Amino acid sequence: MWTIKSSHASGWRIALASSRAASRAVRYELRQKGVENEVIDDVVADLDEEAAARAALESKMGGWQHLDRATFQKRAMGFLGRRGFNYAIVKQVCDDGWAQIEEENAAGNEAGG
Structure with a gap:
C-alpha cells in the first residue's frame, strides 16, 4: 500500500x-x-467546521426557502449530519439558517407590500 x-x-x-x-x-x-x-x-x-457547515447549508438553502421551520430543520440537520458535522454545530448553523430565511421573507414582504 x-x-x-x-x-x-x-x-x-x-x-x-x-x-x-x-x-x-x-x-x-x-x-x-x-x-x-x-x-x-x-x-x-486548519479546517473551520462551522464555516464549512455554513457553506454546505447555503448551497441548499435556495431550494428550501418555501419550507416551514420543522421541515427546514429536519432537512438541514439531516443534510449536515450526513456530512459528519457534530450536533452542536449543526444546531447552531440550522438556527442561523432559519433566521436568515425569516429575514429574507420579511424583507420580501415589506418590499412587495
Whole structure:
C-alpha cells in the first residue's frame, strides 16, 4: 500500500478548504486514500467546521426557502449530519439558517407590500 506524505499536505489543504465537509469526513476520506495520520492531522487542524457547515447549508438553502421551520430543520440537520458535522454545530448553523430565511421573507414582504 502506498502512502501520501507531508509534501502533499498543502495540496490537500487547498482542495479541502472548499470541500464543505466536517473534519471527521475529511479524515475518513484521506485515510481511504492512504494519507499518513500526521498529514491528516495537519490538514484538518486548519479546517473551520462551522464555516464549512455554513457553506454546505447555503448551497441548499435556495431550494428550501418555501419550507416551514420543522421541515427546514429536519432537512438541514439531516443534510449536515450526513456530512459528519457534530450536533452542536449543526444546531447552531440550522438556527442561523432559519433566521436568515425569516429575514429574507420579511424583507420580501415589506418590499412587495
